[in-house]
Amino acid sequence: MEDNNLTMADFMDEIEKSxxxxxxxxxxxxxxxxxxxAGLITNIGSHADAIVPWNEYSYEExxxxxxxxxxxxxxxVLNTDDGDGNIIVSKKRAEAEVALENIEQLYKNHEHFVVKVKEVVKGGVIANLQGMRAFIPGSQITDVYVEDLNEFVGKEIEVEIIEFNPKNKKLVLSGKAIAKAKTQQxxxxxxxxxxxxxxxTGTVTKLMPYGAFVNIGGVEGLVHNTDLSWTRIKHPSxxxxxxxxxxVTVLSIDKEKGKIALGAKDVAMDPWFLETANLEKGQVVKGKVVKFMNFGAxxxxxxxxxxxxHVSQITEKRISKPEEALEIGQEVKVKITQLDKVNKKIGLSMTEVEEEIDPSMMAYMNEEEESISTMGDVLGNAFKDLFK
Known part of the structure; x- marks a missing residue:
């Protein structure tokens, strides 16, 4: 039988128990x-209101x-009584507590995920991971040196957990290995x-005594000093x-060593080609002797x-070395017998120049020689008659 004689005190006790x-x-x-x-007023099943201050609602704005x-x-629950009978609670800290298990799995499985950088602190930056405050050292943000960490604030980066201690809620993230792998790929x-x-088209990234390194879209190649300029240089600077x-032009690729040889000289501006443009095989030109070798000059x-x-093309006389007939600095007239523009080779001859003297001129010279010889004979006979 239902008891209808409950007092107000009994009623309040029942409410308290509920x-x-x-x-x-x-x-x-x-x-x-x-x-x-000031925050959110919530009901958590207690007789008192539960207040969520705005700064305890979320780690994000x-x-x-x-x-x-x-x-x-x-x-x-942070405080069961704030002095005014209210309970103080935190949404973001509850999320952090619930997230501990998930974060531990991320850590054990070496999983990658994306976080947004919130602020810069001493030695690195702070991000939030499922409600937990996470630290990213400055040296671990990416695979290159970062001078100003502020450029990452508000940006998302892919990271992994490198240190996790659930007892003191220490969480350290890193994006370096991930960035390095992406860069290499x-x-x-x-x-x-x-x-x-x-x-x-590339950008010069580094100068060395032997040449310049040039970045062509993420890959570096070397331009050797001899391929930087048509003129001789001591240093790429x-x-x-x-x-x-x-x-630049790609000269060669070594896939095994990962090396690329580049050239920066414009073939069209090669002085050798410019200065041989008007030369032809068979042409007679003037030159200057600049060097002796055993096989020629x-x-x-x-x-x-x-x-x-070649030594065989210097004179009709038999000589064993070029200096027997020539001198350094001597000007000579030569005929072009070979013109190899692919390999930049020119063959010359002095003997063929002599052979090409006009035959009529040779006849005239012979007549002159005979005339001089005859005149000499006449004068000789005259002198003989004079002193008889």
């Missing part, structure tokens, strides 16, 4: 009943219009796309500097062009 006992550290489900400037009356979420793809003989844009035809005058 209320959930709240302890500090408990995680409860909260329902938003009011949105205030949040606006009042982002929350609606009736929203539900988990909260962590991109470099390999770019390397495989480079075509020998093709021309590219004589013609380029770091940061310069340079048009090199004759300079212009500032950047030399030809070989």
């Amino acid at each position: 209320m959930v006992r709240i302890r500090k550290g408990d995680i409860k489900t909260a329902k938003v009943v009011s949105i205030e400037d 949040v606006k009042m219009e982002d929350v609606q009356v009736g929203d539900t979420f988990d909260v962590l 991109a470099k390999k793809e770019r390397f495989d796309s480079i075509i020998e003989g093709e021309k590219y 004589d013609v380029v500097k770091e940061g310069d844009k340079l048009n 090199f004759v300079s035809l212009s500032e950047n062009v030399e030809g070989l005058l």
